[in-house]
Amino acid sequence: MTRSDLERFYKYVAWANDRACDAISQLSVQSPQSQQALRLLGHILNAAELWRRVRILSEEVPGLTVWPEYALEVCRSKNKQEAENFARYLSSIKDEDLQRLVTYNSLAGDEFKSSVLDIMTQVINHATHHRGQIMQLVRQGGGAPASTDFIAFSRLATKNA
Numbered sequence: 001m002t003r004s005d006l007e008r009f010y011k012y013v014a015w016a017n018d019r020a021c022d023a024i025s026q027l028s029v030q031s032p033q034s035q036q037a038l039r040l041l042g043h044i045l046n047a048a049e050l051w052r053r054v055r056i057l058s059e060e061v062p063g064l065t066v067w068p069e070y071a072l073e074v075c076r077s078k079n080k081q082e083a084e085n086f087a088r089y090l091s092s093i094k095d096e097d098l099q100r101l102v103t104y105n106s107l108a109g110d111e112f113k114s115s116v117l118d119i120m121t122q123v124i125n126h127a128t129h130h131r132g133q134i135m136q137l138v139r140q141g142g143g144a145p146a147s148t149d150f151i152a153f154s155r156l157a158t159k160n161a
Contacts, residue, residue: 001117003095007087009124009150014083016148017044017127020134021076026143029072033141037134042070044127045078051123052082052089055104056116066107 020041027034047066053059070078098117105111114122128148135145 001098001121003090003093003098006098006117006120007090010083010086010090010120012150012153013048013086013124013127014079015153015156016131016150017041017079018076019146019148020131021072021079023135023138023143023146024072024075027138027141031141033137037137037141038070038072038075039067040130040134040137041075042068042078044130045070045075045082047126048082048086048123051119052086055102056089056119 020037024034024037024041027037043066046064046068050061050064050066053061054064093116098115098120100116101113102116102119103111103113128150131148135148138145
């Protein structure tokens with residue numbers, strides 16, 4: 001996978017997260033499904049930030065939690081911000097930088113080494129997994145789940161080209 005491929009996938013992630021926001025917005029803010037869906041979406045966004053800033057860039061980010069309690073508009077804003085941050089990061093590296101090994105500690109404290117490419121692939125797949133859970137909650141709460149599949153994004157991109 002190349003840097004260019006990752007740029008496309010991260011555009012997809014931002015698009016799909018935005019569609020998840022739209023789906024959640026159908027639910028009553030106080031419903032348990034809405035609250036859990038927002039918690040999952042906040043988790044997607046903060047986990048991505050943790051992987052990028054703490055693990056890849058070795059930044060100190062005091063107070064960053066992987067299970068935040070965000071309102072919908074905060075999720076929308078954070079999604080846009082993270083999309084811009086990932087785009088900026090990807091534009092600053094070369095394809096060979098994706099093979100760089102990063103040493104980091106898991107949340108449990110265990111030390112691991114992973115390539116930047118593997119970490120970025122994890123962020124993409126992690127988000128996809130939890131968006132599926134979000135759509136299930138939207139359905140349970142009486143809303144209409146959004147299609148957040150990559151192929152739907154790809155079809156839109158092809159149609160708009």
